[in-house]
Amino acid sequence: MMKVQICIIGGGPSGLMLSQLLHLQGIDTIVLEKYPREHVLGRIRAGVLEHGFAELMREAQCGERMDREGEIHRGFDIAHDGRLDRVDLYKYSGGNSVIVYGQTELTRDLYDARDRLGGKVLHNAEDVALHELMSDAPYVTYRIGDMTDRIDCQFVIGADGFHGISRNSIPSGVLREYEKIYPFGWLGVLSQTKPVSPELIYVKHARGFALCSLRSQVLSRYYIQVPLTDSIEDWPDEAFWAELKCRLPEAVAARLITGPSIEKSIAPLRSYVAEPMRYGRLFLAGDAAHIFPPTGARGLNSAASDIYYLYHAMIAHYKKGDDSELDGYSQKALARIWKAQRFSWWMTMLLHRFPDRVAYEDRLQEAELAYLFSSETAMRLLAENYVGLPF
Numbered sequence: 001m002m003k004v005q006i007c008i009i010g011g012g013p014s015g016l017m018l019s020q021l022l023h024l025q026g027i028d029t030i031v032l033e034k035y036p037r038e039h040v041l042g043r044i045r046a047g048v049l050e051h052g053f054a055e056l057m058r059e060a061q062c063g064e065r066m067d068r069e070g071e072i073h074r075g076f077d078i079a080h081d082g083r084l085d086r087v088d089l090y091k092y093s094g095g096n097s098v099i100v101y102g103q104t105e106l107t108r109d110l111y112d113a114r115d116r117l118g119g120k121v122l123h124n125a126e127d128v129a130l131h132e133l134m135s136d137a138p139y140v141t142y143r144i145g146d147m148t149d150r151i152d153c154q155f156v157i158g159a160d161g162f163h164g165i166s167r168n169s170i171p172s173g174v175l176r177e178y179e180k181i182y183p184f185g186w187l188g189v190l191s192q193t194k195p196v197s198p199e200l201i202y203v204k205h206a207r208g209f210a211l212c213s214l215r216s217q218v219l220s221r222y223y224i225q226v227p228l229t230d231s232i233e234d235w236p237d238e239a240f241w242a243e244l245k246c247r248l249p250e251a252v253a254a255r256l257i258t259g260p261s262i263e264k265s266i267a268p269l270r271s272y273v274a275e276p277m278r279y280g281r282l283f284l285a286g287d288a289a290h291i292f293p294p295t296g297a298r299g300l301n302s303a304a305s306d307i308y309y310l311y312h313a314m315i316a317h318y319k320k321g322d323d324s325e326l327d328g329y330s331q332k333a334l335a336r337i338w339k340a341q342r343f344s345w346w347m348t349m350l351l352h353r354f355p356d357r358v359a360y361e362d363r364l365q366e367a368e369l370a371y372l373f374s375s376e377t378a379m380r381l382l383a384e385n386y387v388g389l390p391f
């Protein structure tokens, strides 16, 4: 039996970031992760960081490699209706930008930082179960191999992603769920090729959405919108590159460098929010409470805002005996989450081809883009949301 102040379920970016930040404040945590570390680090996810997230990484003393290897992007392009228009984030967000740095690398930096400080992260923790969440002495049970154990704690953080057990520990009568499923997915390819553009290109096309992104100047990440019925087998590399080229403006397609895919996966698109994000001594954070379609690159950044609020609320609790921020956590986190949900939904509606759309909606998409690139007000709205709303 172990005793800690805070038991964190899930060793993804949310759980690790909170554990690191609290450790630096002398608050004792343990992280229970279901899978081995290499499995967690093997996941290919997005990689656009809001400036607020980057600040949190620096405060957590693990931003050094991000600042050294990450790329600062002051804008991105939207290709639409035969045009390529740039969104000047720096100009229209009052001097802010984003950092392009893969989530895999970021998670590796967080694990290294935990190791440096001797942080407690238990891998291969199975059958994790939460108990007595409505008491002032919650506890967590788990099994590693044949050994079962119990952790007594004061708070439990559910940072175990969408498929974790924490959210399901909230009784159905208490939990409210909001969801929108989109009728398509993103087929993503990672290739060791020079990116087609120094900045990201979001593409609206009659054949469907596409995105040209990158991890570095020798590692590219591309996506195309595909029907949910498609499988990887339907998309050999040649077919992927040919389809991507069809959706890109001619000049961009002409300079696209193709190569063998080193990772290929299809991700469904969904918008999801669970409320409340607190149940007694349990606090949800990150994908355990909300999912974003990747169009707006909000998933990781919204996990960071949850962690920012929880981190400050726990400091107020342990250092000042003030529970007002803990009591306000769910409402505060959800307020920012819903704004990010609105932005991701808006970007998704703007740039994708909906199979059941009517021609009128095609015109609306064109008009929305024409308005966007003819109005400084509209551009400021897009830029301030993309670089990240204040915490």
Ligand code: APR
Binding pocket: 009, 010, 011, 012, 013, 014, 015, 032, 033, 034, 035, 040, 045, 046, 103, 125, 128, 159, 160, 161, 162, 163, 164, 165, 285, 286, 287, 288, 299, 300, 301, 303
């Ligand atoms: N017990 C212990 N750990 C678990 C359990 C469980 N029952 N279920 C899941 N986990 C672990 C997963 O293996 C994973 O490593 O919890 C971790 C949750 O990590 P993420 O899914 O990455 O979620 P989060 O840390 O909130 O990060 C959010 O990840 O998916 C992206 O777009 C998303 O960028 C966002 C970010």
Ligand code: PHB
Binding pocket: 045, 046, 047, 048, 200, 213, 214, 221, 294, 295, 296, 297
């Ligand atoms: C990515 O690089 O994987 C990426 C970038 C921007 C997005 C989504 C994904 O909106």
